[in-house]
Amino acid sequence: MLNIILFGPPGAGKGTQSEGLLNKYGLKHISTGDLLRAERKSGTTLGLEADKFISAGDLVPDSVVIGMVENFMTANHDSEGFIFDGFPRTIPQAEALDILLEKHNTKIHVVLGLEVDEDELVKRLLLRGESSGRADDKDESTIRNRFQEYENKTLPIKSYYSKLDKYVVVQGIGEIQEIFSQLCSHVDECLK
Numbered sequence: 001m002l003n004i005i006l007f008g009p010p011g012a013g014k015g016t017q018s019e020g021l022l023n024k025y026g027l028k029h030i031s032t033g034d035l036l037r038a039e040r041k042s043g044t045t046l047g048l049e050a051d052k053f054i055s056a057g058d059l060v061p062d063s064v065v066i067g068m069v070e071n072f073m074t075a076n077h078d079s080e081g082f083i084f085d086g087f088p089r090t091i092p093q094a095e096a097l098d099i100l101l102e103k104h105n106t107k108i109h110v111v112l113g114l115e116v117d118e119d120e121l122v123k124r125l126l127l128r129g130e131s132s133g134r135a136d137d138k139d140e141s142t143i144r145n146r147f148q149e150y151e152n153k154t155l156p157i158k159s160y161y162s163k164l165d166k167y168v169v170v171q172g173i174g175e176i177q178e179i180f181s182q183l184c185s186h187v188d189e190c191l192k
Helices: 014-025 032-042 045-055 062-075 091-103 118-132 140-154 156-163 176-191
Strands: 002-007 028-031 081-085 110-115 167-171
Touching: 002 014, 002 156, 002 176, 014 028, 014 081, 014 110, 014 176, 028 032, 028 062, 032 045, 032 062, 032 081, 045 062, 062 091, 091 156, 110 156, 110 176, 118 140, 140 156, 156 167, 167 176
Parallel strands: 002 081, 002 110, 028 081, 110 167
Antiparallel strands: none
């Protein structure tokens, strides 16, 4: 089982790049953002709880996110592996993910860190907000609050996985195919 974390701030291109990786390696996609949006759209209790946090640009509590991820993994236990997109977002989530994967006799093989400067990310998200209808991508102050949350709570994931020698940096600016090729070379390296 191959398990990849696609890591980076909102708007770095994780969703775009995960599609190609899914097709190339036959993996299942775990995007907590997609899972949360589906729950919100369905109006479930979990979705309504998450909505309070997302609308304010805050992170959803770990217990909600970890429960969703575990349910998805259990439902797809026979897959070739997973791409984690937008998860883990905190050190406790990373530790919980390690425990969860250990229960399934697997591990994280590589963390692909897409790096893009903040001003470029703001432009991307505002543009995405025009076409997606996502309220959290339409307001610059909400976007910048998300970046502050990312820097305070999520960026430490980089050092967590760097200490485990699993984190690699990929520049998230450039041609989509060029970035994809760089990502694939890192995945292929961990498969050797």
